[in-house]
Amino acid sequence: MEKTWDVIIAGAGIIGVSLALELHARGAQVMVLDRGEPGREASSAAAGMLAPAAPETPVPLRPLAFESASLYPDFVRKLEDASGIQVDLRRQGTISFLPVSEPPPHHLELSTEELHRLEPAVHPAAGTPYFVQEDSVDPRLLMQAALAAARKQEIPIHGNAEVTAMRRNGERVEVIVGWTRHIARAAVNCRGAWAGQPARPRKGQMLSLRPRQPDLLQHSVVAPDVYLVPRSSGRILIGATVEDAGYDHTVEPHVIHQLHRAAAQLIPDLGSLPVEESWAGLRPGSPDDLPLLGETDTPGVFIATGHFRNGILLAPVTARIIANLITGRQAGTDISAFSPARFITRR
Ligand SMILES: Cc1cc2nc3c(=O)[nH]c(=O)nc-3n(C[C@H](O)[C@H](O)[C@H](O)COP(=O)(O)OP(=O)(O)OC[C@H]3O[C@@H](n4cnc5c(N)ncnc54)[C@H](O)[C@@H]3O)c2cc1C
Structure with a gap:
């Protein structure tokens, strides 16, 4: 007899693995399949x-984004407890230099003296500074913690298992990997940029620096053409482009140079540091x-992507x-703006 899973998830990124952990905690038998590592x-x-609260967060997304932010401390605590891996949740807040006609919610205008007191290394001429009480995590550690948990x-998580189809067969869903057919009550497409139409890749290039002074920066700093995110290790991440470049992971030296230069305009001390690492996602x-x-329009097949x-x-x-939704309850949050049906064109 073929095993029937309660849920099979395609895609072992943070969305797929967080969902697997949540379903497992509710007693479901879950398997996660990933095309790569x-x-x-x-x-x-x-x-x-x-x-x-970032100005570029689309307005219809804000309630969901604030709800998720409020769940984060507990989410992190559970992952850290279950995995033994600390994910560097930092609660110092953000200094934003993004030009706004009116301060968005949760933005507190800072004087030059206040900016200097909070972040002495940041150049005060970068624009009007606002303080925003926002957190950050180290996503690599978060991902490692989720996988370890x-x-x-x-919970079985298999790499090198590319899902090529998820389709209905009677009361069940079939999930196809090569010549193998897995059976489940429900399946979820968490394949990120590879989830298929209408999802699409939006490339981002980033770099990191490691200043000699490990506490050079305490807050995340956001400006129109660059942002800086400090880690407790002293590392500073600098990002990021938003590009329509297909499925291309190439890191371009001139782009990294531009980001580095923009960061040095905010914190001149960063200009002379060598690039520690650069990458694209x-x-x-x-x-x-x-x-x-x-x-989706295939009953029993769900999607969670486009984040x-x-x-x-x-x-x-x-x-x-x-x-x-999979366990037959109400979503618990208004998700009408995120319905996959909004992209289905009826012929
Ligand atoms: C440069 C950059 C900066 C970012 N900064 C932030 C930030 O500051 N804050 C924030 O909240 N978000 C940020 N994001 C966005 C965030 O990283 C993504 O929204 C999030 O990681 C998406 O998670 P995911 O699990 O959907 O996708 P992914 O992590 O891409 O996982 C998808 C998985 O699906 C797998 N897969 C693909 N095809 C198949 C298949 N056919 N079968 C099985 N598996 C398959 C892939 O191998 C992959 O492992 C940033 C992203 C980038 C690139």
């Missing part, structure tokens, strides 16, 4: 800002920059919503 795509390339709970975009959350610039932030709320 689990956790190595967008979720390990992110900066890790948890920024629901899943492993400890014996593919965010899962969608035509309206909003996620796709819910059941674009906020997938790290949105992981806990996404896991809760999709687990609610």
